Amino acid sequence: QSALTQPASVSGSPGQSITISCTGSTSDVGGYNFVSWFQQYPGKAPKLMIYEVTNRPSGVPDRFSGSKSGTTASLTISGLQAEDEADYYCGSYTSSSTPYVFGTGTKLTVL
Amino acid sequence: EVQLVESGGGLVQPGGSLRLSCAASGFSVSDHYIDWVRQAPGKGLEWVGRSKNKPGHSIDYAASVKGRFTISRDDSKNSVFLQMNNLKTEDTAVYFCTDVLAQVDYWGQGALVAVSS
Numbered sequence: 001q002s003a004l005t006q007p008a009s010v011s012g013s014p015g016q017s018i019t020i021s022c023t024g025s026t027s028d029v030g031g032y033n034f035v036s037w038f039q040q041y042p043g044k045a046p047k048l049m050i051y052e053v054t055n056r057p058s059g060v061p062d063r064f065s066g067s068k069s070g071t072t073a074s075l076t077i078s079g080l081q082a083e084d085e086a087d088y089y090c091g092s093y094t095s096s097s098t099p100y101v102f103g104t105g106t107k108l109t110v111l
Numbered sequence: 112e113v114q115l116v117e118s119g120g121g122l123v124q125p126g127g128s129l130r131l132s133c134a135a136s137g138f139s140v141s142d143h144y145i146d147w148v149r150q151a152p153g154k155g156l157e158w159v160g161r162s163k164n165k166p167g168h169s170i171d172y173a174a175s176v177k178g179r180f181t182i183s184r185d186d187s188k189n190s191v192f193l194q195m196n197n198l199k200t201e202d203t204a205v206y207f208c209t210d211v212l213a214q215v216d217y218w219g220q221g222a223l224v225a226v227s228s
Contacts, residue, residue: 001174003155034212036211036212038156040156045207045218045219045220045221046148046156046207046209046218047216047218048213048215048216048217048218051212051213051214052214055214057214057215057216058215089155089156091156091158091211093212097174098158098171098172098173098174099161099171100146100158100161100211100212101158102148102155102156102157102158103155104155105155105156
């Protein structure tokens, strides 16, 4: 099972919006609504930001939103803030030989 | 407060073994899938394996660790374990326990496993 494809890096200025894509296949992203997004600061554990494509856990700002179209899921951060600078990973249930796969990861830089 | 705490990491020689523990508090592991996820230095997240909850407690592994790693759980201790045998240098990573399908943020702080001679 290959990793889901994410851009290696994205950047934006404070206040702007950015979108991170996560491309898979019909066996994972395109076939199920079990896509999650995780935020990770250097040296820290990942933190759940979005689950089941569009849902935010309690405490996650509504600046973070998720969506899906076909085999590509997306994480959008609006009103970008300096504290959003981190690595972001998508993950999805998959019907392949292993039941879960992560994305390749995206480094977000706030300019 | 929901919490997962990993322990048992350390330095081990290639071919050696190590057992990681994942202790839960604030919730019952018997009600959850528990996944092991690892992150090699400077690399991305890699799903390692999963212990499903009742009734079957079935277990799945990534191809990279199948046959070398074994996941078990002790619901009475509210804990899940990762037995790692025949370790290779490429197994060097921080190992996290979590529930990747959860609707709540369940991630431990991680345990560092270093495989080196």
